[in-house]
Amino acid sequence: MGDTHKPKSTIPQLEKATKPELLRALESSLGSSFSSEPICPPPNPLIIVISGPSGVGKDAVIRKLREGRENLHFVVTATSRPMRPGEVDGKDYYFMSKEEFLSMVDKNELLEYALVYGDYKGIPKRQITDYMAKGYDIVLRVDIQGAQTLRKILGNSAVFIFLVAESELELVDRLIDRKTETAESLLVRVATAREEVQHIKNFDYVVVNAEGKLDYAVKLVESIIDAEKAKVRQRRAVI
Numbered sequence: 001m002g003d004t005h006k007p008k009s010t011i012p013q014l015e016k017a018t019k020p021e022l023l024r025a026l027e028s029s030l031g032s033s034f035s036s037e038p039i040c041p042p043p044n045p046l047i048i049v050i051s052g053p054s055g056v057g058k059d060a061v062i063r064k065l066r067e068g069r070e071n072l073h074f075v076v077t078a079t080s081r082p083m084r085p086g087e088v089d090g091k092d093y094y095f096m097s098k099e100e101f102l103s104m105v106d107k108n109e110l111l112e113y114a115l116v117y118g119d120y121k122g123i124p125k126r127q128i129t130d131y132m133a134k135g136y137d138i139v140l141r142v143d144i145q146g147a148q149t150l151r152k153i154l155g156n157s158a159v160f161i162f163l164v165a166e167s168e169l170e171l172v173d174r175l176i177d178r179k180t181e182t183a184e185s186l187l188v189r190v191a192t193a194r195e196e197v198q199h200i201k202n203f204d205y206v207v208v209n210a211e212g213k214l215d216y217a218v219k220l221v222e223s224i225i226d227a228e229k230a231k232v233r234q235r236r237a238v239i
């Protein structure tokens, strides 16, 4: 029986050879030189969809993610809702009139859009394609309705993260403290949140954003992104 792995040349003893000599001997023995090319291709750009009931902390988590990570593009949603105090156009949302919004719809410039609490919200496609082409991962912040639509459009090509509070009571508490809602809109948001939790099963991951534990929730989201980037079978999003 022939030995197919028999070395073609002798490899010097480690202590008697320099590193280049050793490398050359190993290469000659293997019959080919060592490549410095990456063993694996770089991971595909990832689309990360972050969703959850109103007031659960989507903005808070995203704000922290933005501080701590490079190569992520946070898509700025277009909306026809009025600006809240402290919000900045082009940073928090692209604020526009209903007419301007509907013109984007006509031109098929939105990945998805919806009428939410009487106002339009939608995701501009262009931002996603431009940044993916530059190798950025994309973060989309959408409500549950938006996540469901995106799941239909993107299927398993994107990763879907559901953010929850530790309890219903905690969620209501946070919404009250935020002081952005009227009593009526509070009721709508809380009733909607009750129904929305039923949709967890359509997501890939769930992250609990517990009271005072925002950093932990952000860390978990980062770990999810890291794990997704290390997957052997990569998701491949096409917009």
Ligand SMILES: Nc1ncnc2c1ncn2[C@@H]1O[C@H](COP(=O)(O)OP(=O)(O)OP(=O)(O)O)[C@@H](O)[C@H]1O
Binding pocket: 052, 053, 054, 055, 056, 057, 058, 059, 060, 061, 174, 175, 177, 178, 209, 210, 211, 212, 213, 214
């Ligand atoms: N882990 C946490 N502990 C305590 N407070 C938090 C935590 N996460 C978020 N908050 C606070 O809860 C409130 C709601 O959070 P945020 O505005 O980020 O929610 P949201 O999911 O983006 O809401 P919406 O969908 O209505 O825009 C904010 O005042 C925020 O500072």
